[in-house]
Amino acid sequence: MRLSLLLLSLALLGSAAGVQAAGDPAAGKAKAGTCLACHGPDGNSTNPQWPKLAGQHAGYTKKQLVELKATVMRSNAMMAPMIAPLSEQDMDDLAAFYAIQPRTGGFASAERVDLGERVYRGGNLETGVAACIGCHGPRGLGDPLAGFPSLAGQHAEYVVIQLKAFRSGERMNDVSGMMRDVARWMSDDEMEAVAEYIAGLY
Numbered sequence: 001m002r003l004s005l006l007l008l009s010l011a012l013l014g015s016a017a018g019v020q021a022a023g024d025p026a027a028g029k030a031k032a033g034t035c036l037a038c039h040g041p042d043g044n045s046t047n048p049q050w051p052k053l054a055g056q057h058a059g060y061t062k063k064q065l066v067e068l069k070a071t072v073m074r075s076n077a078m079m080a081p082m083i084a085p086l087s088e089q090d091m092d093d094l095a096a097f098y099a100i101q102p103r104t105g106g107f108a109s110a111e112r113v114d115l116g117e118r119v120y121r122g123g124n125l126e127t128g129v130a131a132c133i134g135c136h137g138p139r140g141l142g143d144p145l146a147g148f149p150s151l152a153g154q155h156a157e158y159v160v161i162q163l164k165a166f167r168s169g170e171r172m173n174d175v176s177g178m179m180r181d182v183a184r185w186m187s188d189d190e191m192e193a194v195a196e197y198i199a200g201l202y
C-alpha cells in the first residue's frame with residue numbers, strides 16, 4: 001500500500017517535471033524582446049495596469065497566452081497583436097523564462113489593509129464571497145498543479161481590473177467559473193482593499 005502510494009507520487013512528480021521541461025527558459029528570454037516594453041526585462045512591469053509575469057507558474061502563463069491568443073474567453077487589445085505570431089513552443093519557452101524570474105514586492109496602503117486581509121483570509125460570510133486563501137494560499141503563491149495562479153506582490157490596479165472583468169463576465173477563462181463565483185459577490189470596496197493586501201503579500 002505504502003509502496004504503491006510512493007510510486008504514484010513519484011509518477012505525479014515525474015509528470016509535473018515533464019510539464020515544466022516543455023519550455024526552455026534561455027530560449028524564452030531570447031523571445032521576450034517584444035514583451036519587455038510592457039512587462040519589463042525580467043517580467044516585473046512598472047505600469048500598475050500591466051501584470052507582473054515574474055514568478056508566475058509556467059502552466060498558468062501558458063494557459064493565459066493560449067486563451068489571450070484565441071480571444072474568446074479572455075481578450076485584450078494590447079496583447080492580441082503581441083501573441084498572434086507566437087507558436088506553442090514560443091509560449092512554453094516564454095512561460096518557462098518568466099516562471100524563474102524573481103518577482104519584486106509591491107506595497108499595501110495601510111488604511112485598506114485591514115479590510116483586505118479580512119476578505120483575503122475569511123471572505124465575506126454575509127454576502128457569500130469565498131476566502132481567497134482557500135485557493136491562492138496563505139502567502140498568495142497559488143498552486144501550480146491545481147491551476148491557481150500566484151498573486152503575491154501583483155500590482156493592485158491590475159488585480160482590480162481582473163476582479164471586475166470576472167464580475168462582469170468579460171473574462172471567463174476560469175475553469176468551472178471559480179473566479180466568477182467569487183467576484184460576483186464582491187463590492188468595489190472589497191476588491192480595492194483585497195488588491196492592496198495582495199500587492200503587499202510577498
Ligand code: HEC
Nearest residue numbers: 034035037038049050051061064065076078079082094161
Ligand atoms: C503593449 C503592452 C504589452 C506588450 C508589448 C505585451 N503585453 Fe502582455 N499584457 C499586457 C496587458 C495590458 C495585459 C493585461 C490584459 C488584461 O487586462 O486582461 C497583459 C497580460 C499578459 C498575460 C496574462 C498575465 C496574467 O497574470 O494573467 C501574459 C501571460 C502576458 N501578457 C504575456 C506577454 C508576452 C509573453 C508578451 C510578449 C510576446 C507580452 N505579454 C507583450 C500588455 C502587454
Ligand code: HEC
Nearest residue numbers: 130131132134135147148149159162173174178179182194
Ligand atoms: C475556488 C478557488 C478560488 C478562490 C476561492 C479564489 N480564486 Fe482567484 N483564481 C482561481 C483560479 C482557478 C484562477 C485562474 C483562472 C484562469 O485559469 O485563468 C484565479 C485567478 C485569479 C486572479 C487573476 C490573476 C491574474 O494574474 O490575472 C485574481 C486577481 C484572483 N484570482 C484573485 C482572487 C481573490 C482576490 C480571491 C478572494 C476574494 C480569489 N481569487 C479567490 C481560483 C480561486
